[in-house]
Amino acid sequence: MSLNGNGQxxxxxxxxxxxxxxxxxxxKMVTYVEEARGISPDMSFLEMLDIVNExxxxxxxxxxxxxxxxxEGICGSCGMMINGxxxxxxxxxxxxxxxxxxxxxxxxxxxxxxxARAFPVLRDLIVDRQAFDRIMEAGGYITAPTGAAPDxxxxxxxxxxxxxxxxxxxxxxxxxxxxxxxNSAAQLFTAAKLQHLNLLPQGQAERYRRTQAMVDTMEQxxxxxxxxxxxxEACPKEISVDFIAYMNRDYVKxxxxxxxxxxxxxx
Amino acid sequence: xxxxxxSQVPDxxxxxxxxxxxxxxxLVAPHNRRxxxxxxxxxxxxxxxxxxxxxxxxxxxxxxxxxDSPRRAHSIAAQGGINAAKxxxxxxxxxxxxxxxxxxxxxxxxxxxxxxxxxEESVNIIDQAVAQGVPFAREYGGLLDNRSFGGAQVSRTxxxxxxxxxxxxxxxxxxxxxxxxxxxVKLHTRSEMLDLVVKDGVTCGVVVRDMVxxxxxxxxxxxxxxxxxxxxxxxxxxxxxxxxxxxxxxxAHRRGALFGNPCFTQIxxxxxxxxxxxxxxxxxxxxxxxxxxxxxVPLDRDxxxxxxxxxxxxxxxxLERKYPSxxxxxxxxxxxxxAKSVVDEGRGVGPLRNGVYLDFGEAIGRVGEDxxxxxxxxxxxxxxxxxxxxPYQVPMRIYPAVHYTMGGLWVDYHxxxxxxxxxxxxxxxxxxxxxxxxxxSALMQGLADGYFVIPYTLANYLxxxxxxxxxxxxxxxxxxxxxxxxxxxxxxxxxxxxxxxxHFHRELGKIMWENCGMARNRAGLEKAMTEIPALxxxxxxxxxxxxxGALNQSLEKATRVADFFELGELMVRDALHREESAGGxxxxxxxxxxxEALRDDDRFAxxxxxxxxxxxxxxxxxxxxxxxxxxxxxxxxxx
Numbered sequence: 001m002s003l004n005g006n007g008q009x010x011x012x013x014x015x016x017x018x019x020x021x022x023x024x025x026x027x028k029m030v031t032y033v034e035e036a037r038g039i040s041p042d043m044s045f046l047e048m049l050d051i052v053n054e055x056x057x058x059x060x061x062x063x064x065x066x067x068x069x070x071x072e073g074i075c076g077s078c079g080m081m082i083n084g085x086x087x088x089x090x091x092x093x094x095x096x097x098x099x100x101x102x103x104x105x106x107x108x109x110x111x112x113x114x115x116a117r118a119f120p121v122l123r124d125l126i127v128d129r130q131a132f133d134r135i136m137e138a139g140g141y142i143t144a145p146t147g148a149a150p151d152x153x154x155x156x157x158x159x160x161x162x163x164x165x166x167x168x169x170x171x172x173x174x175x176x177x178x179x180x181x182x183n184s185a186a187q188l189f190t191a192a193k194l195q196h197l198n199l200l201p202q203g204q205a206e207r208y209r210r211t212q213a214m215v216d217t218m219e220q221x222x223x224x225x226x227x228x229x230x231x232x233e234a235c236p237k238e239i240s241v242d243f244i245a246y247m248n249r250d251y252v253k254x255x256x257x258x259x260x261x262x263x264x265x266x267x
Numbered sequence: 268x269x270x271x272x273x274s275q276v277p278d279x280x281x282x283x284x285x286x287x288x289x290x291x292x293x294l295v296a297p298h299n300r301r302x303x304x305x306x307x308x309x310x311x312x313x314x315x316x317x318x319x320x321x322x323x324x325x326x327x328x329x330x331x332x333x334x335d336s337p338r339r340a341h342s343i344a345a346q347g348g349i350n351a352a353k354x355x356x357x358x359x360x361x362x363x364x365x366x367x368x369x370x371x372x373x374x375x376x377x378x379x380x381x382x383x384x385x386x387e388e389s390v391n392i393i394d395q396a397v398a399q400g401v402p403f404a405r406e407y408g409g410l411l412d413n414r415s416f417g418g419a420q421v422s423r424t425x426x427x428x429x430x431x432x433x434x435x436x437x438x439x440x441x442x443x444x445x446x447x448x449x450x451x452v453k454l455h456t457r458s459e460m461l462d463l464v465v466k467d468g469v470t471c472g473v474v475v476r477d478m479v480x481x482x483x484x485x486x487x488x489x490x491x492x493x494x495x496x497x498x499x500x501x502x503x504x505x506x507x508x509x510x511x512x513x514x515x516x517x518x519a520h521r522r523g524a525l526f527g528n529p530c531f532t533q534i535x536x537x538x539x540x541x542x543x544x545x546x547x548x549x550x551x552x553x554x555x556x557x558x559x560x561x562x563x564v565p566l567d568r569d570x571x572x573x574x575x576x577x578x579x580x581x582x583x584x585x586l587e588r589k590y591p592s593x594x595x596x597x598x599x600x601x602x603x604x605x606a607k608s609v610v611d612e613g614r615g616v617g618p619l620r621n622g623v624y625l626d627f628g629e630a631i632g633r634v635g636e637d638x639x640x641x642x643x644x645x646x647x648x649x650x651x652x653x654x655x656x657x658p659y660q661v662p663m664r665i666y667p668a669v670h671y672t673m674g675g676l677w678v679d680y681h682x683x684x685x686x687x688x689x690x691x692x693x694x695x696x697x698x699x700x701x702x703x704x705x706x707x708s709a710l711m712q713g714l715a716d717g718y719f720v721i722p723y724t725l726a727n728y729l730x731x732x733x734x735x736x737x738x739x740x741x742x743x744x745x746x747x748x749x750x751x752x753x754x755x756x757x758x759x760x761x762x763x764x765x766x767x768x769x770h771f772h773r774e775l776g777k778i779m780w781e782n783c784g785m786a787r788n789r790a791g792l793e794k795a796m797t798e799i800p801a802l803x804x805x806x807x808x809x810x811x812x813x814x815x816g817a818l819n820q821s822l823e824k825a826t827r828v829a830d831f832f833e834l835g836e837l838m839v840r841d842a843l844h845r846e847e848s849a850g851g852x853x854x855x856x857x858x859x860x861x862x863e864a865l866r867d868d869d870r871f872a873x874x875x876x877x878x879x880x881x882x883x884x885x886x887x888x889x890x891x892x893x894x895x896x897x898x899x900x901x902x903x904x905x906x
Contacts, residue, residue: 023479023817023818040542040543040545041655042542042543042654042655043542043543043545044547044653046547047545047546047547050545050547050769051545053767054767054769054770057767057811057813057821058767060813061813062813062814063813063820063821065818065820067335068509069334069339069341069508069509069510070339070341070343070344070508070509071508071509071547071548071550072344072548072550072551074343074344074430074433075339075341075343075344075508076338076339077334077335077339090652093652097649097652097653099652099653099655101655122479122818123818126818128335129335129336130335130336130456132336133336133337133338133444133454133456136440136441136444137444137445137447137448138448140441140444141399141441141442141444141445142398142399142400142441143445144395144398144399144442145320145323146316146319146320146323146395146442146718146719146722147320147395148398149391149394149395149397149398150394150398151394152353152393152394152396152397152403152411153355153410153411155397156405156408156409156410157405157409158405158407158409159405159406159407159409162402162403162404162405163402163405165400165402166402166427166428166434169402169427169433169434169437170428170430170433172433173336173338173339196400196402197400200400200402202397202398202399202400203400
């Protein structure tokens with residue numbers, strides 16, 4: 001432990017082990033000791049990486065690539081495995097809002113990208129999460145062309161339904177649920193997106209079509225859920241696995257409903 | 268050369284202008300729409316809503332975003348809410364009142380016709396969002412809830428917890444993804460627009476860099492819509508997301524699009540102060556906190572006791588002292604400037620003495636901790652997560668930060684720039700907020716532009732192009748732009764200097780904040796006019812961008828910071844020329860005896876639209892006079 005420039009704040013020294021991987025190459029863990037000294041506990045985890053990067057650039061080494069944007073826990077860009085935990089040790093907190101005061105002087109910190117077949121590594125800690133957009137494309141919407149909407153107060157929505165939908169809709173699409181899952185399943189993401197719409201009166205018309213389409217698409221990319229519940233623990237928005245149960249119920253129903261609907265529309 | 272600016276504002280009574288004009292504009296028949304190619308850059312509220320709507324109508328739309336998913340655009344971070352003149356509370360709201368509040372809040376520096384249209388369309392936005400499944404807050408009876416916000420005297424703000432921007436963006440994104448599935452919208456993620464292509468004075472496409480492979484490609488279209496947000500990151504520290512940048516609008520400016528009122532920036536008073544020099548961004552705390560928190564600093568600058576040890580008699584509640592009737596609830600710009608002046612006097616608090624206290628002690632004593640927790644619990648938690656201080660026990664520390672830019676590319680009533688075929692929507696244009704934006708109005712404008720304005724005005728433009736093909740991408744105009752993009756990238760990679768991009772960005776931010784921030788004066792602005800070019804020159808000699816063309820975040824930053832240098836200089840130039848105070852633009856030379864912003868309507872009741880004349884050449888300013896027929900210009904007072 002040492003004091004920073006103005007002698008006020010004690011700083012900490014940590015040892016970083018970071019996954020480095022150039023496009024088209026094999027990756028490996030690289031250790032940084034000098035670069036991660038004198039870290040203020042008031043820094044966010046990403047600001048600590050900023051400093052490490054500044055020091056790497058000064059030495060003529062390429063900086064660590066990591067995804068980030070809003071740095072206030074809402075855009076869902078950031079995300080890395082920190083000591084084996086998605087988004088690190090603080091519950092309900094995305095990497096950008098994790099602060100270095102959660103670590104101690106002398107700590108070794110292992111930083112890796114999300115690990116899932118559906119999320120290939122692009123460089124270092126950056127992965128490709130487009131599979132989430134494919135799930136959304138498949139049915140994650142209510143068909144409501146601009147201009148056709150009735151007055152917003154025409155459909156009363158019980159407060160409980162609106163609140164439950166909002167609980168699900170709080171998902172930031174970061175992918176921590178997939179990274180934390182031993183099966184790399186995307187059930188929590190898909191269920192959150194699905195139940196946000198399925199819980200609302202406006203979402204009923206397409207409910208079963210949506211359910212089947214999103215779940216079937218999810219299964220093309222991701223592993224199967226065996227209800228470990230790791231996703232809920234890792235979720236920076238603390239979205240409940242209850243939504244997965246709702247999704248499974250709707251999916252079973254969809255098998256019958258969609259068949260029946262098809263039968264009704266057949267000649 | 269650019270002649271007189273034509274704002275294309277229709278005639279007639281204010282209330283009927285937009286309705287009548289929609290009838291007067293030309294249409295494109297459904298079967299002809301598929302013959303038109305439209306490019307949209309940016310996928311925030313403005314971009315996603317425009318893409319969804321134009322896709323539904325049958326146009327061929329291409330969307331480019333530098334994010335890995337369109338859902339990450341910075342609209343997602345808006346907290347408070349969205350205004351709409353629904354008058355669901357029956358408390359006296361109306362389209363005219365929303366119009367009036369917006370134009371007055373903007374300190375009379377915006378167009379009446381645009382602002383009225385915005386207020387009119389506000390009600391349709393709520394309906395559209397509800398239909399999409401946006402989970403707005405509800406009353407127990409199932410009807411939509413509202414709250415008052417940003418000093419308005421009516422409750423017109425719709426909200427979804429503290430995540431209104433997120434929910435509205437997801438609504439627009441989902442509607443757009445439906446069109447992606449249907450094939451009307453082609454989505455290009457991790458693709459950054461690096462140039463606008465103009466041929467014979469008409470927009471014909473864009474040049475884009477694939478951020479994963481580094482490949483530079485051309486895309487042609489009948490029209491280009493820039494929906495790329497604001498430029499607050501020119502200050503380095505701001506509440507904007509780290510990737511937010513001005514490159515798309517700046518490259519368009521360099522290709523001929525005028526830049527309107529670049530100096531109009533908004534400083535938000537309630538942000539968490541920087542904790543050290545490596546701070547990467549500033550976090551906003553909702554301004555609703557000022558409803559219960561009291562703002563103060565010690566009377567004596569040498570008083571370094573902890574806040575609970577400082578008795579009331581040794582505290583200076585400076586807003587309550589100076590503005591007895593509005594107290595802590597003065598508008599954003601007034602609160603910000605006063606915080607700056609006490610910190611400048613050396614009376615700032617906190618380890619770096621760079622904040623003021625926002626104290627809930629009295630409110631907790633009055634209504635109890637539980638009530639305060641109910642009102643602000645999530646904000647208090649966020650504050651504690653960042654600062655490790657418990658605001659129930661010790662006062663919060665706050666300081667103003669750059670939040671929003673009212674300036675942007677100049678557009679006419681159709682949201683078209685002076686370059687035919689180039690449209691600009693949302694925060695990227697200059698149009699609706701004048702010199703200051705009211706709370707909960709940014710979401711409103713982005714969505715009004717995308718859902719309800721551009722579908723009409725774009726059709727009016729495209730109708731004249733029926734049967735015309737797009738310019739092929741092997742045209743010399745595209746070759747030229749691609750070469751210029753390639754040269755810039757190659758040059759940045761080859762400098763191999765000694766300083767990182769962030770170093771230069773931080774230094775630029777310091778110059779901008781010091782001289783073109785909350786308060787501006789001639790001496791400071793003139794100093795900045797020499798410092799910025801000097802730093803820019805150093806940047807181009809000494810920046811170190813390591814790595815190659817493929818997925819290189821330093822390179823991405825470098826292209827953006829290079830543009831911030833040029834834009835920063837224009838902002839300073841604009842601030843220097845506007846020898847009045849208006850909204851967020853406070854010139855120290857122009858204030859009332861009481862130290863309030865003093866407008867000069869005789870000399871400056873116009874939009875300053877700047878024309879790029881090439882590197883090293885002074886830009887030309889084209890004034891667009893503002894006419895006020897429906898509101899009376901008044902001096903604001905909050906005593």
